[in-house]
Amino acid sequence: MEASWGCLPLTGPDRTIERDWRFEALPELMGNDTVLAYGRGRSYGDSCINSHGTQLSTRRLNRFIRFDAEHGILNCEAGLTLDEILQVIVPRGWFLPVVPGTRFVTLGGAIANDVHGKNHHHAGSFGCHVLSLNLLRSDGTRQICTPSENGQRFAATIGGLGLTGLITSATVRLIPITCDELVVEDLPFNCIEEFTALSRQSIDWEYTVSWVDTFSRKGQVGRGIFSRARHAQDKRALAPGRSRPALGVPFAPPVSFVNRWTVNCFNQAYFWAGSKKQGMRHTHYQPFFFPLDTIANWNRVYGKNGFYQYQCVVPPSGSEQAIQTLMRDIHRSGEASFLAVLKEFGDRQSPGMLTFPRPGLTLALDFPNRGEKTKRLLASFDEIVMSVGGAIYPAKDARMSAAMFASGYSGMQEFLPEVDPKFSSAFWRRVQ
Amino acid sequence: MPTKSHILVFGASSAICHELLKLYAAEGAKYFLVGRDAAKLAAVADDLVARGGTVSGTASYDFNQWQHHQACVTQARDSLGKFDIVIVAHGSLPDQAECETASAPVKACMDDNFTSAAIIIQACAQQLALQGQGTLAVVSSVAGDRGRKSNYAYGAAKAGIDALVQGLQGRFSGSAVRVVNIKPGMMVSPMTAHLKHGPIWSTPVAIAPGIYRAISSGRRVCYVPGYWRLIMLVIRVLPTGILAKLPI
Numbered sequence: 001m002e003a004s005w006g007c008l009p010l011t012g013p014d015r016t017i018e019r020d021w022r023f024e025a026l027p028e029l030m031g032n033d034t035v036l037a038y039g040r041g042r043s044y045g046d047s048c049i050n051s052h053g054t055q056l057s058t059r060r061l062n063r064f065i066r067f068d069a070e071h072g073i074l075n076c077e078a079g080l081t082l083d084e085i086l087q088v089i090v091p092r093g094w095f096l097p098v099v100p101g102t103r104f105v106t107l108g109g110a111i112a113n114d115v116h117g118k119n120h121h122h123a124g125s126f127g128c129h130v131l132s133l134n135l136l137r138s139d140g141t142r143q144i145c146t147p148s149e150n151g152q153r154f155a156a157t158i159g160g161l162g163l164t165g166l167i168t169s170a171t172v173r174l175i176p177i178t179c180d181e182l183v184v185e186d187l188p189f190n191c192i193e194e195f196t197a198l199s200r201q202s203i204d205w206e207y208t209v210s211w212v213d214t215f216s217r218k219g220q221v222g223r224g225i226f227s228r229a230r231h232a233q234d235k236r237a238l239a240p241g242r243s244r245p246a247l248g249v250p251f252a253p254p255v256s257f258v259n260r261w262t263v264n265c266f267n268q269a270y271f272w273a274g275s276k277k278q279g280m281r282h283t284h285y286q287p288f289f290f291p292l293d294t295i296a297n298w299n300r301v302y303g304k305n306g307f308y309q310y311q312c313v314v315p316p317s318g319s320e321q322a323i324q325t326l327m328r329d330i331h332r333s334g335e336a337s338f339l340a341v342l343k344e345f346g347d348r349q350s351p352g353m354l355t356f357p358r359p360g361l362t363l364a365l366d367f368p369n370r371g372e373k374t375k376r377l378l379a380s381f382d383e384i385v386m387s388v389g390g391a392i393y394p395a396k397d398a399r400m401s402a403a404m405f406a407s408g409y410s411g412m413q414e415f416l417p418e419v420d421p422k423f424s425s426a427f428w429r430r431v432q
Numbered sequence: 433m434p435t436k437s438h439i440l441v442f443g444a445s446s447a448i449c450h451e452l453l454k455l456y457a458a459e460g461a462k463y464f465l466v467g468r469d470a471a472k473l474a475a476v477a478d479d480l481v482a483r484g485g486t487v488s489g490t491a492s493y494d495f496n497q498w499q500h501h502q503a504c505v506t507q508a509r510d511s512l513g514k515f516d517i518v519i520v521a522h523g524s525l526p527d528q529a530e531c532e533t534a535s536a537p538v539k540a541c542m543d544d545n546f547t548s549a550a551i552i553i554q555a556c557a558q559q560l561a562l563q564g565q566g567t568l569a570v571v572s573s574v575a576g577d578r579g580r581k582s583n584y585a586y587g588a589a590k591a592g593i594d595a596l597v598q599g600l601q602g603r604f605s606g607s608a609v610r611v612v613n614i615k616p617g618m619m620v621s622p623m624t625a626h627l628k629h630g631p632i633w634s635t636p637v638a639i640a641p642g643i644y645r646a647i648s649s650g651r652r653v654c655y656v657p658g659y660w661r662l663i664m665l666v667i668r669v670l671p672t673g674i675l676a677k678l679p680i
Contacts, residue, residue: 064482
């Protein structure tokens, strides 16, 4: 039941306990037992799984505490999903400062993974907008952490993968909107150089993201669609949109639907469709920010063995070359990746010690789990990323080595003293 | 249905009730919330206010202090002015095995699920009678439809509520006061956290819209989710000899 988004065959916790109220104490832990908060299981790998331990489900910590609709300051419990938040704040003219690719993550998860969105080059990561958070430690103490009060613990908790204690609630600064729509422009590109040029030209667009075709025929590697958008300024509707997905994948097929043929067909069609609808258009925020949320449990199309997501960031110097090398290797491997997403991060620094986003290019890819073969392929990507001083995103990872993690996260030494000794995850035990 | 309903709630911090109240918050409802635990009540009140509702007052006390109920209803009426909707949703699930071997759990079950509810319902009904309109929604349970060996203590208390509600429906027939009997099936909630959940279990989030619609239309009996109407129909017509053999 408490699996992660990649549906990989991971060992689950021995027990899951529901948190009902933010003022409840942590459950008693016997012997060496450890605990980890579990929100909606949208992390892809094992960073949200505490194999053989205790997990605290935070889905009922979903209450608002205070919404200052005049100044756009929101204080709420950590188990609220971003969707639940948007349903309330959008009709009153506010939006979350940063949203990831799905609205079904919890606030606590957004903080613990210091998630980023299509506006990273403008707004930085989610942690840049957290004003304060309440932390419950395993010794029973409760701490209010802000950049100035308990600042070290605050910085450790932003992107801290839930290891510094249970985030019970947080306060976030929102951004004003006048309309629920975005002005979007899609532009096709044929290679990474063109992508970089478009990225540079689009610096004053709030949101940018690209889909890349990693699977097209020779000579087309690196073609894709560049999307840029900004909140529409019209005084029009402020509708929060559907809360539930319109469609769903009812069960995982025995074998993956994702293979070189289906991906090739999809990519051809997507590129063709994207090239056709050039020019500006207005669209509701949901399909722009959360296209995959339209299909509940889309992760099941990868079959019962699940899939790995691989997201890396490579620093600006030599980033184009590293991404090109990665894409060539993916193409050569013949391993399909439906969703190859490319984005240029900006230089706004997150307060988080273990934050993933940093200046450079980030590439995110999905691979059906074909066992050791897939792991070997991803390990070979790690070498490329490590050689240029890049990093892998823990929220999407289920396999990186301790060395890879250490190489990407120089804040580790500063982070260690802030870890709660009773909090742990399968990911943490692997990379330590 | 007036868009800004004035709502009195007993058992406001129960999971089902809170989900239901959220649906009224977006319309700017005004609440008076009553519960047993002040901290939980405050958490629910803050949530409803942030979602667009107004809380005119709260009261927390031990529901076994039956003398307090009338005073509480009066306080709520003074605070809200009138009641468009009164929701009685408190309760507790006893351990059936304990109820078979000891007296205290049986008394607690009847106090929590019947006695306190009956007194509250009576006091609220009286106020609605004076107003001449309004909707009283009582959350009972499918457990009251037929006594079964797995939970007849709880079932007996809820069956008592059923009889009370049926009587009130008769009393108010022909008037603008409506009485709605809400019968949830098995719910994944804090009250049932210790039980094993199966495929026919539902969640408070999933059933809240059904309860909302039943209150809006003033339906007399509302099974949520709807398939429980069918399940309970079968259970009600089963011959006693067969029912006794089933593990339910």
